[in-house]
Amino acid sequence: MNDIRHLLSVDFEEHFQLVTSGRGVPERHWDRFPSRIVDNTERVLRLLDRHDTKATFFVGDWVAERYGALIADIALEGHEIACRLSPSRRRAGLAFADPSLHAVQFKRRLESVAGRAVHGCRIDRPARAVPSGVGSGASPFRYECRPGPALGPLRVTTRAASDGTPVQLGMPSLRIAGQDVPLVGGESLRHVPGALENRLLAGWARSRAPHHFTFKLWELDPDLARLAVLSSVQRLICYRNHHLFEERFARLLERAAFSPVRAHLGLAEEKVARTAPLAPVSAPPAEPEVPGVPVSIIVPCFNEEAGLSYLANVFSALDAELGRRHRLSFVLVDDGSTDRTRQEMQRLFGHDGRYRIVRHEMNRGIAAAILTGIGAAKDDIVVTMDSDCSYDPARIEDMLALLAPDVALVTASPYHADAGVEGVPGWRIFVSRGASSLYRMVLRTQLATYTSCFRVYRKRALEGLILHHEGFIGVAEMLARLDMAGGRIAEYPVVLEARVLGRSKLRLFRTIVGHLRLLGAIFATRLRDRRRAGAIALTKEEG
Numbered sequence: 001m002n003d004i005r006h007l008l009s010v011d012f013e014e015h016f017q018l019v020t021s022g023r024g025v026p027e028r029h030w031d032r033f034p035s036r037i038v039d040n041t042e043r044v045l046r047l048l049d050r051h052d053t054k055a056t057f058f059v060g061d062w063v064a065e066r067y068g069a070l071i072a073d074i075a076l077e078g079h080e081i082a083c084r085l086s087p088s089r090r091r092a093g094l095a096f097a098d099p100s101l102h103a104v105q106f107k108r109r110l111e112s113v114a115g116r117a118v119h120g121c122r123i124d125r126p127a128r129a130v131p132s133g134v135g136s137g138a139s140p141f142r143y144e145c146r147p148g149p150a151l152g153p154l155r156v157t158t159r160a161a162s163d164g165t166p167v168q169l170g171m172p173s174l175r176i177a178g179q180d181v182p183l184v185g186g187e188s189l190r191h192v193p194g195a196l197e198n199r200l201l202a203g204w205a206r207s208r209a210p211h212h213f214t215f216k217l218w219e220l221d222p223d224l225a226r227l228a229v230l231s232s233v234q235r236l237i238c239y240r241n242h243h244l245f246e247e248r249f250a251r252l253l254e255r256a257a258f259s260p261v262r263a264h265l266g267l268a269e270e271k272v273a274r275t276a277p278l279a280p281v282s283a284p285p286a287e288p289e290v291p292g293v294p295v296s297i298i299v300p301c302f303n304e305e306a307g308l309s310y311l312a313n314v315f316s317a318l319d320a321e322l323g324r325r326h327r328l329s330f331v332l333v334d335d336g337s338t339d340r341t342r343q344e345m346q347r348l349f350g351h352d353g354r355y356r357i358v359r360h361e362m363n364r365g366i367a368a369a370i371l372t373g374i375g376a377a378k379d380d381i382v383v384t385m386d387s388d389c390s391y392d393p394a395r396i397e398d399m400l401a402l403l404a405p406d407v408a409l410v411t412a413s414p415y416h417a418d419a420g421v422e423g424v425p426g427w428r429i430f431v432s433r434g435a436s437s438l439y440r441m442v443l444r445t446q447l448a449t450y451t452s453c454f455r456v457y458r459k460r461a462l463e464g465l466i467l468h469h470e471g472f473i474g475v476a477e478m479l480a481r482l483d484m485a486g487g488r489i490a491e492y493p494v495v496l497e498a499r500v501l502g503r504s505k506l507r508l509f510r511t512i513v514g515h516l517r518l519l520g521a522i523f524a525t526r527l528r529d530r531r532r533a534g535a536i537a538l539t540k541e542e543g
């Protein structure tokens with residue numbers, strides 16, 4: 001190891017904050033995920049302490065608002081705290097219109113949390129290049145790090161400050177599948193073939209010029225959940241060889257010396273008064289209102305072990321709001337899962353008497369699981385929803401309002417003129433829209449969507465119902481049978497979003513064939529009923 005100290009920085013974020021090329025979990029859903037940031041922070045601090053290494057932690061405003069005490073602890077360990085500015089949050093209207101004003105306010109808030117002066121920031125690549133100095137006004141920072149094209153050596157490129165502008169630190173990267181992949185960061189360390197790892201580490205040790213190694217906090221998470229909203233290429237970049245990262249990173253720390261960005265620039269650690277609360281101030285719980293009708297919520301699950309913690313947070317939010325006006329109970333149906341879905345259900349919900357867990361010994365299909373759940377529900381009004389929450393459960397209350405006394409079913413409708421879809425694969429939209437067009441031709445009730453699982457039923461309207469299709473097709477069959485029995489069906493426009501965790505169980509060819517068979521059966525039944533009605537009418541005339 002020579003005397004060169006390389007730069008080391010950490011993107012201090014949760015795994016679900018990752019956004020690449022417009023793909024990612026919408027920020028409004030981030031609070032649904034179980035947090036991993038505390039465990040991951042403890043893991044990285046232990047690793048850095050074991051190698052007597054300090055780093056720069058780039059902190060975004062969403063994390064700063066929620067984990068003040070954790071940020072203060074990191075600063076007390078001697079690590080540098082710096083700002084991470086995300087143009088995507090500015091575009092979402094979550095910060096000031098002037099980026100400079102946002103930067104000033106965020107810098108002050110982060111300093112009041114960390115108790116240390118904040119010298120620099122990292123700027124994520126925006127849709128259009130952000131000029132030096134962050135925005136139209138003077139920058140409050142001494143340095144700025146930003147990704148850029150790798151046009152030369154991979155060492156740190158520094159553009160000296162002039163006229164009060166901050167020092168510019170380039171981070172050599174490639175733009176792949178809409179994301180900046182650092183050429184000397186966590187992704188490169190994970191993706192390098194094992195046979196070349198020693199050569200890579202030796203290169204760090206021999207280098208006579210400093211490089212900047214940056215990685216994401218969640219790359220050290222041994223229980224990392226993969227985001228389904230990313231493309232296959234993006235998932236490959238983000239998750240390939242994830243299990244190797246901690247071991248390889250530890251070997252890198254043994255072979256090369258690292259320091260925070262401020263040390264590289266000769267900036268001192270400056271203490272400031274800590275004035276911000278270290279934990280978010282929670283509003284007092286709202287007083288419960290007069291309870292309305294009791295409602296049972298049915299969720300079929302098949303191999304959803306990874307997503308049940310997410311679902312538990314959704315239920316908590318639903319109970320805090322809808323539960324103030326309705327007495328809620330929940331039925332979770334394990335449809336013959338082969339993973340640890342049942343054990344996770346017991347761990348998360350088994351202690352709460354409002355939850356009932358039902359199990360199929362073998363996988364029968366989503367429609368069969370829904371019927372089992374409805375049969376186990378104790379209330380006449382039942383809500384069925386997907387375990388991946390691809391429809392926003394907050395819309396349940398609006399759907400309940402449409403359940404008039406003469407209505408048997410309210411169905412969510414993403415293909416309604418006032419609704420929409422976000423991030424859903426085109427083939428799935430094609431199949432659902434096409435099937436709905438055909439069902440509209442053979443059923444009495446004219447709807448925009450016939451295939452949604454997100455519904456509100458009157459339980460008594462389903463008494464005696466026997467399905468011929470127990471899988472995805474059975475969901476459309478349930479609606480069709482209610483329609484053919486003369487039941488009134490209402491439609492509620494709602495947005496359908498892409499699944500964020502796990503994998504869809506829907507199979508394209510099987511689904512298309514199933515819809516065609518059901519449509520044929522419906523058409524034959526209606527034709528037979530018309531002939532029978534005609535024969536009865538003719539008999540009456542002859543009589």
